[in-house]
Structures are given as C-alpha cells and as structure tokens.
Amino acid sequence: MDPDEYQAAKWLKVPVLAEPEEFARLFEKLKNFQLFHLGTPAEIEALRIEKEAFLASVGNWTAMLQTGRAPAMADCRSVLAAALTSDPGDLRMQALPDGRYLAKIKRPVIQVQAHFFTVSLEEKRVHSMVFGKESIFWGVQFSYPQIFMDAGEPKKVDASFANTALFQEIRRWARDETRATPFLIGDERVNAPIRLGKNCFSWICRHPQLLQCKLGVVHAH
Numbered sequence: 001m002d003p004d005e006y007q008a009a010k011w012l013k014v015p016v017l018a019e020p021e022e023f024a025r026l027f028e029k030l031k032n033f034q035l036f037h038l039g040t041p042a043e044i045e046a047l048r049i050e051k052e053a054f055l056a057s058v059g060n061w062t063a064m065l066q067t068g069r070a071p072a073m074a075d076c077r078s079v080l081a082a083a084l085t086s087d088p089g090d091l092r093m094q095a096l097p098d099g100r101y102l103a104k105i106k107r108p109v110i111q112v113q114a115h116f117f118t119v120s121l122e123e124k125r126v127h128s129m130v131f132g133k134e135s136i137f138w139g140v141q142f143s144y145p146q147i148f149m150d151a152g153e154p155k156k157v158d159a160s161f162a163n164t165a166l167f168q169e170i171r172r173w174a175r176d177e178t179r180a181t182p183f184l185i186g187d188e189r190v191n192a193p194i195r196l197g198k199n200c201f202s203w204i205c206r207h208p209q210l211l212q213c214k215l216g217v218v219h220a221h
C-alpha cells in the first residue's frame with residue numbers, strides 16, 4: 001500500500017436528510033470552513049465547492065422528493081463526495097497527466113457522502129450506506145474518524161485537530177435541528193439513527209421510495 005495513502009478508522013457518522021434552510025443554519029454555525037471535491041478530477045479552481053452550490057443541490061434533492069422523484073447518485077455528483085475542512089492544508093492536490101488535479105486527504109477531514117439505506121422488513125431494521133436497486137435516498141452522511149495513520153503509526157484524532165470542533169458542531173446541529181427518524185415498519189415503530197430535519201416531516205410521506213417500500217414515518221409533534 002502507498003505509504004502516503006490516507007488511512008483512518010473508527011468512524012463517527014451523522015446521516016441526515018434536511019432542507020437547505022436547515023443546512024444553511026449549520027453552515028452559519030460552522031463559520032470558517034471549505035468544501036472540496038473528493039475523487040473527481042478537475043481544474044485546480046474547480047475542486048472547491050461553493051457553499052451556495054451545495055445548498056442549491058440540497059434544495060434540488062428535497063424538491064425532487066416532494067414531487068415524487070427520487071434522487072439517484074448522478075443527481076449528487078456535482079457536490080459529492082466532498083471533504084469539509086477548516087484548513088485546505090489537510091488536503092494535497094495531486095497533479096494528473098492531463099493537467100487536472102485530484103484532491104487527496106492528508107489529515108483527518110469531515111467526509112461528506114451521498115447517503116442511501118435499505119430496510120429489512122423481517123429484522124425491522126434499516127441498514128445505512130447500502131447501494132443498490134432497493135436503496136432509499138436519504139440526504140448526506142457526515143463522517144469523521146477517531147484514528148488515522150500518521151507516518152505509519154496510529155494516532156488518535158483528538159481536540160488538537162481543528163476539524164474535531166467542526167464535527168462536534170455538526171452533531172450539536174443534528175440534535176437541535178433534526179430528529180432520529182421514527183419509521184413505521186409494518187405496524188411497529190422503529191427509531192432509526194438516521195436523522196430527518198424537522199422541516200421535512202410535513203412532506204416526507206411523499207418520498208417515492210418510502211411509498212414503494214411501504215415504509216412510513218411517524219409525524220413529529
């Protein structure tokens with residue numbers, strides 16, 4: 001394995017579907033941060049994702065869901081996958097032969113990915129980050145490691161890393177602005193760890209993939 005290849009483990013995760021206004025309040029709380037494309041070659045200037053473009057994509061996804069259309073991975077690629085960081089130095093820009101660049105992680109960043117899940121009617125459980133024909137779109141997942149390899153040695157990702165404070169802010173926002181989703185699987189209520197923005201409860205029953213799976217959501221009070 002390439003010794004310069006980023007390796008991390010023991011991930012903390014926040015999967016969430018929320019409206020653009022809710023994400024905008026998160027961005028206000030995070031204050032100084034930047035978003036960069038991961039895994040997508042681009043001109044050096046195009047690797048950075050503008051916050052407004054991210055919010056516009058969120059708005060497109062939620063508008064699609066409210067009109068009975070389910071976003072696919074192709075609808076997410078303009079802004080995902082991404083690295084969220086307070087320090088662009090956490091990434092290295094690898095030059096490619098065609099003149100484009102690829103953002104590679106050097107130190108722990110908050111990774112932002114499209115989030116899909118499946119449901120097991122027999123187990124009455126949801127399974128996050130499962131991709132396939134039966135997968136249900138559910139916004140994004142923020143992930144942050146607790147350990148990474150530094151010069152070949154495992155190192156704890158503690159408060160000395162600036163992005164740790166950002167991830168803690170994301171978790172606080174999720175507690176304040178979203179709820180653990182109370183699914184109805186058959187006739188049983190199951191509180192899943194995947195989160196739903198409070199503003200989404202009024203329309204989430206129109207999510208086409210939930211309707212297809214006969215999966216309900218208990219309305220928040």
